[in-house]
Amino acid sequence: MKKNPNRRLKEWRVFFKIVELQSISLAAKALCIEVSTASKALSILEEALGIKLIDRSTRSLEITHAGLVAYERMKELTQEIDSFLNEFMERRNNLDEELTISAPAILCDGLLIDWITSFQNTHKKTSFYLHSIKCYDNFKNKNYNLSIRLNNVEDKHLICEKLSNIELIMCASKEYIEKHGIISHPKELYSHETFMLWDNEGKGILRLKNGDEEFIYTPKRRQFQTSDILSQFNLMLKGSGIAVLTPEWLAIGHLNSGNIVQLLPQWKASDMPVYITWKHSKFYPNLLIEFVRFIQNACNNS
The missing domain is CATH 3.40.190.10 (Periplasmic binding protein-like II)
Known part of the structure; x- marks a missing residue:
């Protein structure tokens, strides 16, 4: 079964270069490929088309009439394809959507x-x-x-x-810590006002791990829970309590300035x-x- 010559753009380009340089070896050199590869590309095209494009001998080669016609038509079509691809890539690099x-x-x-x-x-x-x-x-x-x-x-x-x-940390404002003191274990959270994220299943439960030790914290019913991280973070900044799940990147600026303090850094919650x-x-x-x-x-x- 003959292969579709329309799918052989790579081989067509080799053929163009052979015609232009009147030499298979020079074409191979110009394209940085082996002479055998260039010769094979030409043979693949001729087999797919069922015609002779170039008459080859040990001393010279001659473009057939069919070869000249193929060169002129396919060269023009290939240039149109190249133009389209260049335009397409330019649009991709200069998106206006x-x-x-x-x-x-x-x-x-x-x-x-x-x-x-x-x-x-x-x-x-x-x-x-x-x-x-x-x-x-x-x-x-x-x-x-x-x-x-x-x-x-x-x-x-x-x-x-x-x-x-997103890595989550526990933190409180400097003023809150000065007023209520630092905590050394998650069980002490029950003595503080805490702000939690309310997840998509409505379970306000926090699992914390410190090595092999695990602690499950379930906030008291009266305490504030929200699906909005900014709400709990702003309440924490005002000194109203402890934000138990805060994205580290959100808190880093305040931590560096000393406005807030990270609590229980050795206890890790699951990342978001x-x-x-x-x-x-x-x-x-x-x-x-x-x-x-x-x-x-x-x-x-x-």
Whole structure:
């Protein structure tokens, strides 16, 4: 069975160079390939077409009439393909599209803003529309191109990939510590006002580990719980109590300035996973593909 010559662009390019230089060996040298490779490429084309493109002898080669016709037509078509590919790549490198993204407020105010502004430094014509949502908002029926989430989504209509983990720490304001004292064990949390994240299953339970030792903390009913990390963080900053689950990157500036104090650093809570979600489609906008790749690289390099 003859192979389709339309799928042999690599071999056509070798053929063009042979015609232009009137030599297989010179063409191979110009293309930085072996002479045998160039000769094989020519043979593959001739076999696929079922015609002789070049008459070869030990001393010279001669382009056949069919070879000249093939050269003129395919050279023109190949140039059009090259022009299209160059234009396509230029559009990819100079994106002028827009993207609608949803994310929890804690990510909108921090990591996501940094990602978007950094991306736009390279792709200045892009537009982003950022929607702040609840931590576990339903994405399926919303008109978002992308959603950054704090929970995994198992839905055949959606693609959900894990980006990274956010390290969580426990902290309190300097004023709160001066008034109520430092704590040395998680059981002492019951003597303090604590602010917890309320997860998507409605279970306000905190598991802490220190080596092989584990402590499960269930806050008192009267204490404040929320799905909004910023709310608990701001309450902590005001000296109202202890924020038991705070993203380290959110607290780092205040820790360095001495405004807040990290508590029980040897006791670790499970990290908070961050996922990126988008809808299944046969075709995706270039901007979506490039931005997903960008933030995946940003997470891998952080």
